[in-house]
Amino acid sequence: MSKKQSYEEQIEELEEIIAQIEDESIPVDELAAKVKRAAELIRKCRSVLDATSKEVDTILKDMESGQED
Numbered sequence: 001m002s003k004k005q006s007y008e009e010q011i012e013e014l015e016e017i018i019a020q021i022e023d024e025s026i027p028v029d030e031l032a033a034k035v036k037r038a039a040e041l042i043r044k045c046r047s048v049l050d051a052t053s054k055e056v057d058t059i060l061k062d063m064e065s066g067q068e069d
Contacts, residue, residue: 007045007048010041010044010045010048011041011045013037013041014038014041014042014045017034017037017038017041018038020034021034021035021038
């Protein structure tokens with residue numbers, strides 16, 4: 001993949017992997033690689049969510065402190 005995936009694209013890929021695992025459509029030879037990719041996607045998505053949460057908290061704190069002036 002040459003371009004960076006958006007959060008939504010990563011979630012979509014993760015959902016596809018989960019669906020393949022659930023319906024057992026992944027060949028055994030590819031299963032470990034798919035599980036590894038799913039773990040990587042989960043880490044990336046969690047990182048995006050954590051960063052976004054921190055940014056929103058900072059914005060809200062800045063707004064609150066601005067109202068006290």
